[in-house]
Amino acid sequence: QSTLKRIEAFWGFHRDLVQKTQEQQPDEQERLMMQDLENWTSKDHWLFVILQDEQDVGFVHLQRIGSIVVQLEDVFVDEAMRGQGIASQAILLAEQAQKIPGIEAMTLQVVTRNEAALRLYHKLGYDTMSMVTLRKEFGENHRDRQAEFLGMTFQI
Numbered sequence: 364q365s366t367l368k369r370i371e372a373f374w375g376f377h378r379d380l381v382q383k384t385q386e387q388q389p390d391e392q393e394r395l396m397m398q399d400l401e402n403w404t405s406k407d408h409w410l411f412v413i414l415q416d417e418q419d420v421g422f423v424h425l426q427r428i429g430s431i432v433v434q435l436e437d438v439f440v441d442e443a444m445r446g447q448g449i450a451s452q453a454i455l456l457a458e459q460a461q462k463i464p465g466i467e468a469m470t471l472q473v474v475t476r477n478e479a480a481l482r483l484y485h486k487l488g489y490d491t492m493s494m495v496t497l498r499k500e501f502g503e504n505h506r507d508r509q510a511e512f513l514g515m516t517f518q519i
């Protein structure tokens with residue numbers, strides 16, 4: 364139950380980054396969280412609960428995305444527990460995936476306006492830009508900030 368609540372808070376955090384309101388009804392939201400939980404525990408996925416002093420305070424979700432790469436899909440630490448190095452420690456533990464035969468790298472994607480996460484990942488050595496994910500909004504675009512990249516302007 365606590366993991367489902369954290370999945371809900373995780374998606375709420377990302378909605379808030381772009382000032383988007385929640386459009387699902389509570390029963391639809393619960394169905395989507397259950398679907399995430401099912402997907403995140405299926406083949407080639409690993410969902411780890413983060414424990415601090417024997418208390419459940421977050422989660423890490425990994426996915427094998429090819430024969431040599433594991434992706435750090437999602438990291439979430441309860442808001443009250445942030446700033447204590449818990450996410451850093453969880454990511455370092457997740458990097459033990461390099462012990463899986465054939466795994467040569469761990470990748471991640473981060474929302475560009477999630478500057479705290481960008482700083483954390485960079486501090487932990489994630490400094491090679493290998494892909495850029497572009498997004499086209501089909502509804503109203505709630506992104507009010509811009510960034511220049513290779514001479515082009517993008518909404519973030």
